[in-house]
Amino acid sequence: MSGLQETPSEDDRLGDGIRNALELIREDQVSAAIDMLRRLGELGNAEAFFHLAEIHRIGVGREPAPKIALMYYRLGAQMGSKQAALNLANILFFEGDRDEALVQEAMAIWQQYALLGDVEAMYLLGMVYWNGEGGLVPDPIRGYGLVWRAAGAGYDPATETEPAMQQQLKPEAIQAAHDYAGDLEVKGFDRKPLDLHLVTDAEIDLPDDDPASLKPENWEAVWRLEVGFAMGEEDTRLLETEILAKKADTVGDLYHEVIEAPNRPGLYRLLFGPVGTMQDAVRRCVSLKRSGYDCFAKPPR
Missing domain, CATH: 3.30.70.1070 (Sporulation related repeat)
Structure with missing residues (x-):
């Protein structure tokens, strides 16, 4: 007796569709690939919208179209694509001419994924809080805590940055940062800086002159x-x-x-x-x- 043939799931079919579309791009059939990805996106495949965004951002087989790319990144992000969401946040924050609404949109995305354990989002937020970017007051304890947690998860940029940050903080400030980062999912984010009174007041060497x-x-x-x-x-x-x-x-x-x-x-x-x-x-x-x-x-x- 022959066994029953397993019917491919909807996710399998959508995944095959993505692979077929990317193969069309490699064969220089970009228009056909875009049509296929658009149909897949309309069927609920968030990654299809991510790939459409990449095609329009880079300009694969056509001129770059940043506004269309942002539209597809947003669609992919809204449907649950982590890649689309994080790429969108990076573009909005670093390339968005510091428009306050775009900066806040980027921050909200990073905060969402940091709370889900994404180390890239933790690191980027850590640097934003540490430096006081995005309209924030400098928040060294929160910033260091986020970078420290990303470093503990092995994220290379964080492991390179964390030691220099730690040197600028008192032991009690370091502990407060660790406590915050260790309970991040409960404590979340706030525009009010954490425990600024604990920030080191140890002076660096300055000249004796004025x-x-x-x-x-x-x-x-x-x-x-x-x-x-x-x-x-x-x-x-x-x-x-x-x-x-x-x-x-x-x-x-x-x-x-x-x-x-x-x-x-x-x-x-x-x-x-x-x-x-x-x-x-x-x-x-x-x-x-x-x-x-x-x-x-x-x-x-």
Whole structure:
């Protein structure tokens, strides 16, 4: 007797459809692949929308179409594609011209997946909280806790970053960060910084002379404030003049400099420093943020 033949499930058929569509792309039949992926997406396959987004973002067989790519990323994310959701968050946060609504959409995606245990989302959120990006006040304990947990799960960028962060914190701040990260699924996320009173106030080595009159030999070796985003040199110098006029009480005692942004020729950033402690850097950044300026407290490497 011949055995009963197993009927392929709907998931199997949809998976086969994805593989067939990708094979069509390899055969340079992009239009046919797009039609197949669109049909699969309409049948409920979230990964089909992810692949459609990638095709339009990169420009496979056609010109890149960023707006269409975002539409498909959102559809895939709404239907449960983790790849689509995380790619969408990265694009919105890092390429979205810092539009507040797009930044908050990206943050919500990272928070959702961090609570589900995704280490990439934990790490990216950790850096955002640590630096006070996305409209947040710098939150070193929450930021370090997230990076520490991602490092514990073996995520390479986190394992590289975590030791330098840890060196900037007191033991009690480290413990508070561990407690938060260990109970992340219950404690969740908040715009209010965690236990800022525990942030280290141990000073780094500064010159005996007045630090405001001395340019740091290496900006990467000191606590510093990075204000604004990389932009043209003229706009950066106008920002420098405005901040010195309006916020002299916050940064007037610091050396300031406009320098070209690393790896971004033709774009510049505004630095203030050196700052002796994390606590002081956070305090100054909070003051600048409250006046409407984007500020990041950057630790020494």
